[in-house]
Amino acid sequence: MATSAEEEEELLDEHHRINLRRSASNVTSQVAIVGSHVCPIESLDYELVENDLFKDWRHRGRAHIICYVTLKWSLCFLIGALAGAVGFFNNLAVENIAGFKFVVTSNLMLAKKYAWAFGVFAGSNFVLAMFASVLTAYIAPAAAGSGIPEVKAYLNGIDAPDLFSLRTLVVKVVGCIAAVSSSLHAGKAGPMVHAGACIASTLGQGGSGKYHLSCKWPRYFRNDRDRRELVTCGAGAGIAAALRAPVGGVLFALESVSSWWNSALLWKAFFTTAVVGVVLRALIDICNGGKCGLFGKGELIMFDVTSDTIAYHLADLPPVILLGVIGGLLGSFYNFLLEKVLRIYNLIHEKGIGYELLLAATVSILTSCCLFGLPWLASCRPCPGGLSEVCPSIGSGFGIFKKFQCPPHHYNDLASLLFNTNDGTIRNLFSAGTDAVFQKSSMLLFFAASYFLGIVSYGLVAPAGLFVPLILTGAAYGRLVGMLVGKHSTLDHGLFAVLGSASVLGGSMRMTLSVCVIILELTNNLLLLPLVMLVLLISKTVADTFNANIYDMMVKLKGLPYLDAHAEPYMRQLTVSDVLTGPLQIFNGVEKVGNIVHVLKTTGHHGFPVVDGPPFSSSPVLFGLILRAHLLVLLKKKEFLHACTLSGVDASKQFSADDFAKRGSGRCDSIEDIELTGEEMETCIDLHPFTNTSPHTVVETMSLAKALILFREVGLRHLLVVPKSSSSPPVVGMLTRHDFMPEHILGLYPLLLKSRWKRSESPLLLK
């Protein structure tokens, strides 16, 4: 073992301090440092609790199983249908609200009332942005931001109350529509992922209890295992609905969000997103009747750029490789800047809701000024001849030739990028055969504005995603590269834009397969596949040498104890007993009520080993593990024993397994709510029937790296550490998620931080 005697001593010295910190960590180290409100979190538990009461679970009959399976698939269907409908409604609302705004503004511009036009534009943006911010700040603070980091943390095993409540869902959807319509540089994909997860979670627990909407499901889905699956499907459905990319949605859920996969889950996620795809296709069919207002006629492929003339050869490789390298740099620099901005915003947010709203207002006005002001810098260009499109487009046109302030038969190329909806801009950038439409200076200005606005808009209190801003920024960057390369490449600038989007997404999000498929599904361009893959490979590799992906960065910034799949190198040197801290709270098989209440009140632990001592066993024996939630149920029921002996009565007569079913997120009993008389405190409870008799254990000499694999792969919340020798007490400690956190371990062994084993900043070496 590498633990030197010095380190051991240090461990002992620090013991008191560490205990203090550990007991405090249940409240303070687990709060979001980014985001408006403190949000205490809890771990999820995927272990099968095998106590006497769960016999009925073991003995489920065939009818029960059929009912369970049917219900599960019905839920998946409902999640898909609802997510598809919400995504479509979202899109429709944004196109109509933002569209109306642009129509009014354009008409004023046409009448040369420029000041009025700016007033209407900035005013409506301001109102929409403030509406989204106020809604989020006062009603559901958990709905702020993208939500993907929180969903990712949830699927890793970290629960936060209100994360998936009905209120969060409503605020997320309405707030996202308002924020995106307000021309803030915000996407709808992230919020849709969160909304999909909310839908899944709310359906899974039978509706929201808070608003008395709850219906009585069989308690099948009242456990973390099933909810995890549903939330994974919901997250996939969210992306599928937002980007109309069903396959990309499944892959996104599996690659970037989920921490545990298996084939059955894949199949469920596929089913859910297939429902999304079919629902979207059917809704678009309705819109093609012309009943969707400014949304117009939709297509399943959002930015269809199929062209017959995609040909590329060896000569195109150098510019594409260059694109990937710089895209990786831009992406990782984006992450770096975003982290800095989020830290600054966090300081502002800590001062109160007033400051949060002030910040949102400032960014909204800044955005309006940029979007309205910058196009004046671009020179008007005459419309090219022989066009199928109207030039310049007037009124409701989101097209590529915006009139803006230009004289007749002229267009402003920068206005068609800035003074447009996000989807319209992306379509313009991706479209083929438009090499001559844009000027280098306009593209550079747009790229800089987009990069800058994307970074300052994310940390606001309103719901906002990162996907669309990154696609926009990347497309501008790609086109710019295409323009600079000029005749050295035969590739169309529209294809350069697609590749640029891929490279910036790859550089910032570090997803490969899902970005690749999403790009294909967005653009319907399979022939480009080898180039997209190449660009993604390069940009991810380049970016990985600098920092972690944007979601991991945000998870860390929010202080969520995310458990990585890989072990840090120094974890191989430490054994599990090296990181155990704090006195272990143990219960006897038959325990005094007063003792239990005292322990529950004075500690924040959620699981306690149960040890059978001398009266019941010749030597102390580990009987199992009991959960705090189950103890609270026992204390509430008040079926106490007056003599501290084995009860002998059948516990299943007093309790049904439903009593112990886990309720929805954030609805836990607290020990403070239970009032017991002094007499009752002297009685006993026989814990045996309620104890999980087969908790997972590891021997104290196991390396931390090996224990981490077990903990993470099986999805544990508590891992008991047993001694090597039989003469010791039967359990020497308990590992939880926090004991595997690098911060905790490096706190115990600061020397590791200085040694060559220090946490590798670059994820490249850990894979």
Added chain:
Amino acid sequence: MATSAEEEEELLDEHHRINLRRSASNVTSQVAIVGSHVCPIESLDYELVENDLFKDWRHRGRAHIICYVTLKWSLCFLIGALAGAVGFFNNLAVENIAGFKFVVTSNLMLAKKYAWAFGVFAGSNFVLAMFASVLTAYIAPAAAGSGIPEVKAYLNGIDAPDLFSLRTLVVKVVGCIAAVSSSLHAGKAGPMVHAGACIASTLGQGGSGKYHLSCKWPRYFRNDRDRRELVTCGAGAGIAAALRAPVGGVLFALESVSSWWNSALLWKAFFTTAVVGVVLRALIDICNGGKCGLFGKGELIMFDVTSDTIAYHLADLPPVILLGVIGGLLGSFYNFLLEKVLRIYNLIHEKGIGYELLLAATVSILTSCCLFGLPWLASCRPCPGGLSEVCPSIGSGFGIFKKFQCPPHHYNDLASLLFNTNDGTIRNLFSAGTDAVFQKSSMLLFFAASYFLGIVSYGLVAPAGLFVPLILTGAAYGRLVGMLVGKHSTLDHGLFAVLGSASVLGGSMRMTLSVCVIILELTNNLLLLPLVMLVLLISKTVADTFNANIYDMMVKLKGLPYLDAHAEPYMRQLTVSDVLTGPLQIFNGVEKVGNIVHVLKTTGHHGFPVVDGPPFSSSPVLFGLILRAHLLVLLKKKEFLHACTLSGVDASKQFSADDFAKRGSGRCDSIEDIELTGEEMETCIDLHPFTNTSPHTVVETMSLAKALILFREVGLRHLLVVPKSSSSPPVVGMLTRHDFMPEHILGLYPLLLKSRWKRSESPLLLK
């Protein structure tokens, strides 16, 4: 617990019999019952062995890590490049050999020498098929069949010697080219998966030792964990190369082949298939110069059926749903028939290589007769006017209008399907705007022939895949449905063919995401996505109610102990101690050499608990687990102790960790090879430094279902069972893969088979 007293008694009665069976099972129950040769198998071990010798692994420096990571990525690159090259070569060879055959035959037909034409056709088919069969039967029997079931079993943790040897690779590739060129109804995708896995495994172990090609890698990849990752990447690269579907390749590897995934592995697999994509694209660029003979000009999309007029509406839904339902039925019936045929073939194969070859010869002649004979049943039709294609095509044309026996300006539609290469037929069936080209009777005949030939051709001794036959059959079925639906649907028959392929693939292979993406990548038709997803959902659901997927069926037929991810319902009722059988072989911390040799010679176990008894410890203590392979190394080295006490010397001075590194597949020492004198037999070995001190353990009261999750998720080979009470011996048994097999458990508790808990035949209820 559900174990009644009766069952316990039965258990005791059966004890002897079970022991016999269990000890025998290491040889006989684990052999392929389908396939030509007996092939003993072994489990793989993904557990970290934490003994004194692996200190150096724990202390790897930064330079080592960088070297390791670089090497790993270089290997992925090489795997991708080689698999791409092999896949391309494969394709090129098939098109040229089969193409030459068809050119010669067509020319003879043109000269009306029909008998000669048949002779040349059947003769060349016979020679090619026999070449493939003889090669496989005599040189590398492991190369027979598709190989996907074996790769799937390997990634689940079942190793078989010679499965991934260099010899298997060569025979697989050459045999597959010959078999496919011989017009046998065989695909190239499955063999390419196996070939990709062979490439990965051979590269990972530094070349083939047998032919002295081995080079000295650092021993990094001499372990099962790293080889598992490489083989996963290799399998993905195989599909990517065979079908030119890079994204589909990754998904296939993850969804259908691999048992364990994580994000890092996904990223590696993506890297590998991206390399395949780029290499294929580059090679196709070379062919476009016209230097590839009859291969002609290739495209990255194999069957590009993009058409501008894909429109579908609600009215098209009923036929598509019908297509999915019947496709599911056809697919599951295919699996059912294939199993019966494989069982019959197995009886023939057991009689010897002569009978195997006779069978192959019979099927080859039968196939030639079908392909040449059936087109005579179709009536000649006049060429339609206004074609861009030549009609009828003469000579080397693989086109849609075959002349065959027809008079000038007439074509034979059945000949263009039967008398063609597989790729040519699929292209004809998928092509749009050809609704009037084919007759219903021809399509029905072709469908029946294809269904029948696909089933009888698979079990032969030659390398043959299932993917392409299923695509063919499905395409014919889809077109037939399209023809029968007629004017009730506006969908093109080519699209019906694509959907038909998806439905039959979904019904037989039960893959969803990967089939969906592969279909898209084959046809470049993203607009069809919602329909493809819908069809896959329906056909998989329908088929799942009848039987398991084709690969699982074959894995079971081959007797491979595949560990499913889900637990059977009755496993919740049994505890781990219920399935423990046989006396446990335990070693002392310092053990006599004679004892070790005796135990190794008389048992087939691969891991033994090491218990420290009274001389070294006050009461018996479980020290750890030692592996047979490590014991053999110790016995070979002959560093024995003359007194049976703790050695005290540093073991790492006598051994380097390299001595214990796992060698390549199938190259294990045997206890029979070690010769020891009587004197040496009396000496002792101190096992402590070589024992894995932290094996995974479970308590004897844990349910089998819970232990299965641990065993499978962590990827164990041995799981020690410890007693609940401390007064018992420190270890009561050991679980291996076989203890979780339904066959084993139902052998112990035959009552479960009759109860309502019987193994569910339909996979639908288990997911």
